[in-house]
Amino acid sequence: MTFVRPVFRHPDLPKNKLGYTRKYYEGALSTLCAGCGHDSVSGAIIQACFEMAIEPHKVAKLSGIGCSSKTPAYFLSNSHGFNSVHGRMPSVATGANLANRDLMYIGVSGDGDSASIGIGQFVHAIRRNLNVTYIIMNNGCYGLTKGQDSATADVGSINKSGSANMYQAIDMAGLALELGASFVARSFSGDKEQMIPLIKAAMSHPGFSLIDIVSPCVTFNNNKGSTKSYDYTREHIEATAAVDFVPFMPEITTQYAEGDSISVPLHDGSLVHLNKLAHDWDPLDRHSAMNRLYEAKSTGEILTGLIFIDVEAPELHGILKTVEKPLNRLNKDELCPGEQVLKTINAGFR
Amino acid sequence: MTFVRPVFRHPDLPKNKLGYTRKYYEGALSTLCAGCGHDSVSGAIIQACFEMAIEPHKVAKLSGIGCSSKTPAYFLSNSHGFNSVHGRMPSVATGANLANRDLMYIGVSGDGDSASIGIGQFVHAIRRNLNVTYIIMNNGCYGLTKGQDSATADVGSINKSGSANMYQAIDMAGLALELGASFVARSFSGDKEQMIPLIKAAMSHPGFSLIDIVSPCVTFNNNKGSTKSYDYTREHIEATAAVDFVPFMPEITTQYAEGDSISVPLHDGSLVHLNKLAHDWDPLDRHSAMNRLYEAKSTGEILTGLIFIDVEAPELHGILKTVEKPLNRLNKDELCPGEQVLKTINAGFR
Amino acid sequence: MHQLNALNDFVVRFANVNGTGSASANTMFAKAIFRMGIPVSPKNIFPSNIQGLPTWYEVRISEKGYLGRREGIDIMVSVNPQSMPKDIASVRPNGYFIYDSTKELHKEFIRDDIHYLGVPMMQMCMDKFADPRQRQLLKNMVYVGALAALIDIEIPVLQEIITLQFKNKEKLIEANFQALEMGATYVREHFKCPLGLRLERRDKVDDWIMIDGNTACGLGAIYAGATVAAWYPITPSTSLVQAFEKYAKKLRVDPATGHNKFAVIQAEDELAAIGVVIGAAWNGARSFTATSGPGVSLMSEFLGLAYFAEIPTVLVDVQRGGPSTGMPTRTQQSDILSAAYASHGDTKQVLIFPSTPAECFDHMAEAFDLAERLQTPVLVMTDLDLGMNDNMSPPLKWDDSRVFDRGKVLDEVQLEQLDKFGRYLDVDNDGICYRTIPGTHPTKGSFFTRGTSRDEYAAYTEDGAAYVRNVDRLLHKWETAKTYVPAPEFYQDEKQSAIGIIFFGTTTYAALEAVDILKEQGVVLDAMRVKAFPFNDEVREFVDAHDRVFIIEQNRDAQFRSLIINELDLRPSKIASVLNYDGFPITAETICNQIMESLIGKLSPAFVVHEAAPPSQSDVEE
Amino acid sequence: MHQLNALNDFVVRFANVNGTGSASANTMFAKAIFRMGIPVSPKNIFPSNIQGLPTWYEVRISEKGYLGRREGIDIMVSVNPQSMPKDIASVRPNGYFIYDSTKELHKEFIRDDIHYLGVPMMQMCMDKFADPRQRQLLKNMVYVGALAALIDIEIPVLQEIITLQFKNKEKLIEANFQALEMGATYVREHFKCPLGLRLERRDKVDDWIMIDGNTACGLGAIYAGATVAAWYPITPSTSLVQAFEKYAKKLRVDPATGHNKFAVIQAEDELAAIGVVIGAAWNGARSFTATSGPGVSLMSEFLGLAYFAEIPTVLVDVQRGGPSTGMPTRTQQSDILSAAYASHGDTKQVLIFPSTPAECFDHMAEAFDLAERLQTPVLVMTDLDLGMNDNMSPPLKWDDSRVFDRGKVLDEVQLEQLDKFGRYLDVDNDGICYRTIPGTHPTKGSFFTRGTSRDEYAAYTEDGAAYVRNVDRLLHKWETAKTYVPAPEFYQDEKQSAIGIIFFGTTTYAALEAVDILKEQGVVLDAMRVKAFPFNDEVREFVDAHDRVFIIEQNRDAQFRSLIINELDLRPSKIASVLNYDGFPITAETICNQIMESLIGKLSPAFVVHEAAPPSQSDVEE
C-alpha cells in the first residue's frame, strides 16, 4: 500500500476550469509496493488530467497485465477501465478507439507487457498511428511475477538475484522512432516536472504518443548494478529539453525567448514549448532524433524528454476515413441498408 | 510449376569439394507460380550451399507458412525441413539450434510471416543473436492468401486491386539494425550475383544473419504502382557495395585494392570482401549503417548488399555458455545426476 | 457400351489447372443451369496453391433439389494432363470423358467402359485467337460450349451471363461468344447431341439465389449494423470480411462527406483481430471477426476473457480440415469442441450453425443480437463448403421493422436515476447484468473491466465466495441462453419413428436426401437440425423421444456427439455417429451406408444408394 | 468457555501482510512439527500482489496423516490489522486467537466464544532490536516462539532449523533465537501452557520429505535428461523452471569447462516457449515448458502442430483459478478439457495427473519417456496447491539402472540398412512410426515435417484417402497409448461396494480422508485414483464394476466427468460429481457432504465431518 489518503479535504482546494478538484481525478487506493515508481506515474497522470480539465468520463483507460497494468484502477475512477490480457492492450485499445473516436485513450503497459509478449501489437499500433497516449512504466523487470529480467533490461544490468542480463535491450523509444511513430518521449517516474507536460502533450497529440517512463521497481530491481534503479537513472539522465505544455487559449500570453527554444503547435491549438538542452537536435526531424538517441545510448545516457514529434501524420481514423460521428453512436437507420436494397442484391445473385 | 527439370544430367557437371554436383543440393519441384521471385532465392540458396560444399544433412531448414515458407521443400532435399506454423519459425529454430549447435540453420520466412504475425518472434530471435541465416522473401503482400497488403508494403504502394497502402511500412533491415542484429543485409531476387555471396556470408556468420530479399510476387504484386514489383525494384536499387565471399583457405590468394574496399574476416576464417559503392558508410559501425539506410530510404532508394556486420557479438550458445557437444547427443550418464545425489537432495528437504 | 440416360440429374466434374482462369467459365456453366430453373450445386475442390496444381469443380444437377454432394462422376471435363489418370479413373462406368484432343490421348488412358469425347480445344483457340493469355482463358469457354451442345444448355442463357459478366467490354463478349460457339459446333459435328444425360428447362428454383456463405455472412454483418471488423487472412474465411468491406464501401459511405460508417482492420494476427473486436464491443460498437481453426486456437485466450468479462463478441469460424494447418482447402466440421469450450478454465461459448447462405445472413444478424443480449461471445460455425462455394439458397430477407437488440445497456438517463450501479448484479435474475458504455455519464456507471475475479460491483476480489457467486451466475446465464438461441428445425410434423437423425450446418442437404432414400427403402427416420449451442429443450425432447439417434458430422472424433452427450447428460449407447472427414462434403450415400450398417449390423452390398435411371443398352457414337 | 483439547490434530492459520517476510517464519513452524515426526500440511493462501495485501498460511496437523485441507481454524495467529475482522470470524468456537497486543484490541473485535491470547510482539521487538526491517522480520519469530510454548513445539528443533537457515550468519541466528525465546517466555508467563491443543513427538513421517511440487517437477526434468527448457513467467508455474535451472546450475555444469549441459530460455511469451520446446524436441533434445491456464490457451495452436506432426513435447500445466486471468493465486483443476482437446480440429492430448511431489518427480520422468515413445505432447497436470505448497511426500526415488526410453528413433546404421524410409509408415502396427533426427545420415532419413496432411513418406498431399489413413493411424496410436500411460491406483484389494469414487491429482488426500470418514459412518466406497488420460482398461473396468461413481474435481463444469463419459462412452446418470471451485483446496468435509447429500437425497445437518476431541469444560486462563 503506497499511501493512505486523508479522508478529509480542505474545501478551498484548487479547482480546475471545470470546477473539479484534483481528488475528482483520483482512483482507488494503490496496492503497489510502497515507493513503486508506477504510483508516481499515476500521480502525474492525475495531475495532468486535472490541470487540463479533462472530463474523466470522456477518457478510457486500458492496460494489459502486470503491476503497471494495475495502475488504471488507481487514477480517474470516473473513467471506464479495461484491464485486458497480458500484452494485448494495443489491440483492445484499437477496437475501443475505432468504436468511439470522441473519447481520449490512455494505454498503460509495462516493459514485460509491451516489449515481450506484446511487442507485436505495440509495433502494429504504431504502424496504424492509433490515437492513444501509450505509457510504458518501464522497470526492466517483471514486477508482478517477481523480478525476472525483461526485454528492456540493459546488457550487463544486474538483477536482484545478482546475475547480469546478457541479451540485447529493446529501446522502446528507439524502436518507435524506427517504426515511424508520430510522438516519442521518454521520462522518469522521479521527474514529475517533466512527466506532467509530456503527458499533456501526448494527450493533445492526435496519433500514437509513446511515453517510455523509467519507473523503478523498488522490490525487485532497485539494487546496485541495475540500470533501472532510482539512483542509476538519476545519475545518467539527460534531458533533451525542458518541456512546457501550453493549452490552447484564444490569446497566448506566454512568451518564449528565441534561439534554443522551440514551440510546436499541436492539432488542437495547444503548444509544446521546448527549451532545448541538446543543440544539434531537431524534435521535428526523425533522423535528427534518431541520431540524438543513438548518441545518448552510446555514451550511456538516458535521454529523456520529448524526442520526436510529427504533427502531420494522419491518425487511424484519418487513414480509414471514418465519419465524424462515433461509430458506436450510429443508429440502425444510418447503418442498415434496408429491405429494398437487399432485393437488388438478391437479384444480382440470380 | 516454375520449371520442369531435365531428368538427364551430363556426367561432367561440375562438382564441389565434397564431390557433389549442384543437383545434390536441389529439392522437390517447386509448386510456386512461374516467375515467382521466391524460386530465384531458392536457386541462390542451392548455389551458395553447393559452392560452399556444405553437407546438406548438416543443415536444418525451417519456415513458417506462406508461399515463401514452402520453399524449403524446394532446396536441399537431404536436409531435414520443418514447415511449422505461421509466424513462429524463429522459436522453432531457436529450439532446434539449442538442441544441436553443430548443424547450420536456414530460416525462411515471408513478409507476412515475419513482419505481422511473427514480428514478436523475429524481434526476440534478434535479441538472442540466434545463429541462423534468416531469409525473408519479401514481396510486400500475402501471396498464399491471395495478395493482401503486408506490413512491409510501402505507404502509397498500389496493390493489385488498385488501392494504395496507407500504413507505415516496416523496414525489416532497419528494424534489425535498431534491435542490435549482428548481420543485416538486403538483396533482390533478381540479383543472383549479390544474393549468393550474401547467403554464404550469412551462413558463415555466427549469429543472427538477416537477409531481407525483395522477391516480387508475380501474381499479386507485380503491377504498376507497386513498390515491390520487379521493375520498380530494379529501377530503385542501390547497392552498398559489391560483395564477394572468400571461404577460408590456408593461404588466401585473392588480392584486393586498398581504399574503398574492405575485407571483413568472419569467425570461421572466411572473408567477406566489400567493394564499397557508398563512401561515407562503414559496415562495421551500426550508427553509420543506420544513417546510410535512413538516407537511402529518404531518397526512395532500395539499399541492398551487406549493410552491417558485427563479428564480435556472442551468439546464443555463447550467451548461454552451453557445452561444445550438442545437447541432443549428451547421454544419460552425462545428464542424470543419479541415485546418490538424489538422496542428498532428499535429505535437504527434511 | 451402355449409355447413361438421365434428365436433369447427373454430376459433371471439371479438372483444371489452378490459376488458369477456369473458375469463371465453370461458374457460368453452373449458373446457366440454375437460370434454366434446374437445381444445381457446384463445389470447388482446390489446392492450397496459387498456380499450377490440379483443381476441380464439381457440379451436381438435381431436378429433385438434392443439393448435397453425390458420389460418382457422370461427365468429366478434363483439361489438366497432370491429374488425367486419376480423373479418368474417377468416371463412373458408362460415363463420359471430355478432353482436349489437341494432343492425342495416350493408349494407357483408355478405359473400355467409359465414353471418350475429344475436342481439340487448344488447337481451335490457337487457330482463332492471337493473345496467348486469351487463348488459355477462352479454351475454358470452348468446353462450356461443347457441354452446352452435349447436354442441352440453352446457349442464349450462357450468352446472357457472358454479356453481364463482361459488361461494356464488347471485345471480350465477342470472343467468348465465339469460343462458346466453336465448342458447340465442334461437338455437334462430331458426336450425337445431346447425350443421354441432358437438361430440360424447369421451374424449380423459385426466387432462390446462388451465393457463397461468406458473402451472405458479410451482408448479414452489414444489415446487423456491424461497424468494426478486424481480421487476419486465412482460407477459407478470407472472403467473408472482404465481402463485408466491399458492401460497406457500396452501402455505408456517407454521400455528403465520402466518409465511412465502418472500419475494417486487417490485423497483424488473429490475437490482435479478436482484441480489436473485443475493444470495440466493450466500447459499444457491433464488431466481429472471421477466421478458421488455427485462428480460433490463437484467439482462445481472448475468448476466455470475453466470456469471463462478458463482452459481446461475434466470431465466424469458417471451418476447414484440421488439426494444425491440416487441409486448408478442404471442408470439415472439426472445431466444435475447441469452439464450444474455447479457453482454459470453466468456459462455455454460444455457437450457431447456419446451413444455407440465407441462414448465414440471418444467423449473422442473430449473432449480434444474441451477443449483446447475452453479453458473451457468439461463434457462427460455418465451413469451407458453405462459405466458399456458390450455394443455392432462398433469397436473403430483411424486415425493415426489425430493431437491433442491444441488450441491457444503461443510458445516461437510466444511470442518473440509479442509486448504485453494479455491473455484475443480477437484477433481473436471469444471469444477465446491465452494462454501460464508456462516456455515458460523468459520475455514474463507470466500472473496471477485467479478466480476474470481482464482486458484483466490478471490484477486484480474491474472495472465494464472490468468485463462486459470479461463475454460478454465468451458469445461470447459460441456462437463460437456451431460451434465446435459435430453436432446432424438424422435418416431420410428429413423431414417425423410434429412430432419429440429427445434423447441423452443411450436412443438411445430404442428410435430407438420405432420409428420403432410406424412406424409399422402408427405413423411416425422424430428422432434426440443430441450429445452436447451448441446446434448448426441444433438442433434448427429440433425443429423449427416440430410442436411437444418429448424429451426422464431418470430423473424426464425433465432436458434436460428445458435446450433446456431455451437455444433456445423454446415454451414449443410444447415440450413434455418421462420420465423414476426408475433407469432401458428405454424401447421402455415405449417410445411408453408415446408418444401414449400424442398423443391420453389416453393410448390405446391394445398398447402392444413388443410381441414375438404369443404363440403356445403346452405345454412344464416338 | 470451553477449551479445545486435541493432540497432534488441529489447524493453525497465520494472517500476515505479504511482503513482510512472514513466509520464512511460518515455514519454520510447519517444518518443526514435521521434524517432530508429526504429519503436517501447510498451505499458502496469497494474493496476486507483491506487498501490502493480506496473506494467510494455514497448517493442518494430523497425526493420522490426513494431509488434505480441513475446514475450521483452531488457532489463528493474527498480525494483519487489515484482515482482522474476517480472521476473528473464521476461528471456530472455543478456538484461540493470538494477536499482537502492542495495540489494544478494539472492543468490537471481541467474540465471547473464542480465547484471546495477546502477545505484544511489536513492542518486544522495538524494545529489543534496533534495525526497523529486522524488527518486522523478528516479530514473526516472536509468534513462532509463543506458539512453541503454547502447543509444545520443541524449541531445540526450531533452533536447529534457524541455524541451518542462516548458516554462517551468527548474528542473525542469535537474533532469531532471542525473538523465539521472547515469545515463548512471554506466553509462559502470561498464560497456562500448553493449551489443550498440543503436540507430542511421534514417528509418523518415515523418511518423507517436505517439498513443493514445482521443485519436484524441476528435479524430475533434470533426472529425465531434459536439456532445453523454455518458459514464460506465470503464477503458479514460475518456480518450476526456476527450480530446474537452479539444480541444473548445480548438477549439470561441466566441471572442466564450466559450460552448461542445459539451456534455459525465458521466452518472449508462451507461444514462443512452446515453439522452442517443439523445435528442440524435433531436433532430438528432451525439452519442456511449464505454464498455467492462459499459457495453455496461447499454446494451443502449437499443441495442435505437435499432435499432428508428432513431436514429443512435454508441458506442465500448473493449474490456477480460471477462466481468463481468473484467480491467479488460487488453485483449481479447470484446464482438463482445454488440455485434453487442445487445439482446433480432431486432437487428443495425453495428460498425466501427479498427486504428490514424489509423483511430480516420477511423472515428469515418465512424461519424457511417454512423449518420445508416443511422439506426441504429454501434459503434466498439476495445480497451485501441489506446485507451490510444501507438501509432505515420500522421498524422490531414482533407479540408476533406468534407461531413457527415446522411442522409435532410427540411427545412422539402421538408416543405412533401410531400403526406403517412411516417416509416417506404421511398420509395427501400433500407430507409432519411426522418426529420424536431423543430421543423422547424409542421404537417408531426411524428411519434411509439417502441420499439413501428408502421405506415409511425409510428402504433402491433399488426397482425402491419405489424410484419413493418417488420422486413423493417430487414433490407433491413441489406443496404443492406453497401454503405456500410468495405470490407476486402487485403494482396496477387491471390490467392496457398489459405489465407487474417482479422483486425481490434489484431491487425493481429502478423498482418502473422506473414504475413511464415510466408512466410519457405515458408507463404504471403492476408490480409484486416475493417473492418466487416455483412460486405460482398468479405469473402464472400475467404472463398469460399480453402479454409482462419484468423481471429485475442482472445477465448476465437472470437466473430468465430461472427459470420462465422452471417452469411455459411459452412461452419465451413473456418474455423479463432487465439485469444489472456490479456489481453496477441497476438504474431506465437502466431499462427505456432497456424497451423502447425493446418496441420501438431502444434506444431513448432523453430518459434521471433522470434529476434534469433544471440547472439555475447563476454561483457559486469560
Ligand SMILES: Cc1ncc(C[n+]2csc(CCOP(=O)(O)OP(=O)(O)O)c2C)c(N)n1
Ligand atoms: C498470458 C500470460 N502469461 C503470463 C502472465 C503472468 N504475468 C503477469 S504480469 C507479467 C509480467 C509483468 O511485467 P511488466 O509488464 O513489466 O509489469 P510490471 O509488473 O513490471 O509493472 C506476467 C508475465 C499472464 N498474466 N498472462
Ligand SMILES: Cc1ncc(C[n+]2csc(CCOP(=O)(O)OP(=O)(O)O)c2C)c(N)n1
Ligand atoms: C494462424 C494462421 N493464420 C493465417 C494463416 C493463413 N496464411 C497462410 S500464408 C499467409 C500469409 C503469407 O504471407 P507471406 O508470409 O508474406 O508469404 P508469401 O505467400 O507472400 O510468400 C497467411 C495469412 C495461417 N496459415 N495460419
Ligand code: SF4
Ligand atoms: S513489485 Fe515492483 S513493479 Fe510491482 S508494485 Fe512492487 S515495486 Fe512496483
Ligand code: SF4
Ligand atoms: S502467389 Fe506470389 S508469392 Fe505466391 S507463388 Fe505466386 S508469385 Fe510467388
Ligand SMILES: [Mg+2]
Ligand atoms: Mg516491468
Ligand SMILES: [Mg+2]
Ligand atoms: Mg509475402
